[in-house]
Amino acid sequence: AQTVTQSQPEMSVQEAETVTLSCTYDTSESDYYLFWYKQPPSRQMILVIRQEAYKQQNATENRFSVNFQKAAKSFSLKISDSQLGDAAMYFCAYSRQRDDKIIFGKGTRLHILP
């Protein structure tokens, strides 16, 4: 069975600094998708970034980028120039390419220190 593990329940970073959130996953598939979702205090889940496993290039969305290490089954999220609005719970997620559903990790709560 596929699993997604986020080993850091909570993290803190100083405003304007860079932080990296860790995620590992377990799968026997070769084609799949990986996601990072953000859940701010409003509870609304928002897709931050998406990576297709067959693409070697790491996905980037403005200040958010990933480090995708397929062999190591690692998918970390880097947030550059952290802003107060980045404070949220971040979920790493996985989906098989031929599947419709997404499996979520337990999340990492990120605090931004002013």
Add this chain to the structure above:
Amino acid sequence: DAGVIQSPRHEVTEMGQEVTLRCKPISGHDYLFWYRQTMMRGLELLIYFNNNVPIDDSGMPEDRFSAKMPNASFSTLKIQPSEPRDSAVYFCASSLSGGSKDEQYFGPGTRLTVT
């Protein structure tokens, strides 16, 4: 589009009562997902529909839970009878196609408290 709409936003009920949560997906989205979020278990998929048909309900915890999608613009998640351990935030999400191909758009969630 207004996004995924869920009602109510908060529900407090007593153990043994029936609870109905409602969801209106984004127009044109063929997939609808129901999730439950708790501190202990994180975000769990309960059931999902494709074109109003339930595809996978393996995440539904037990027979007390049921979900329906009578048409493309409305779905319900019912708990009968409710128990304190059902207390959680329940999310509805929709997507244009399957979750891995297109982004899932989440509603604001319903916080359910069963006393």
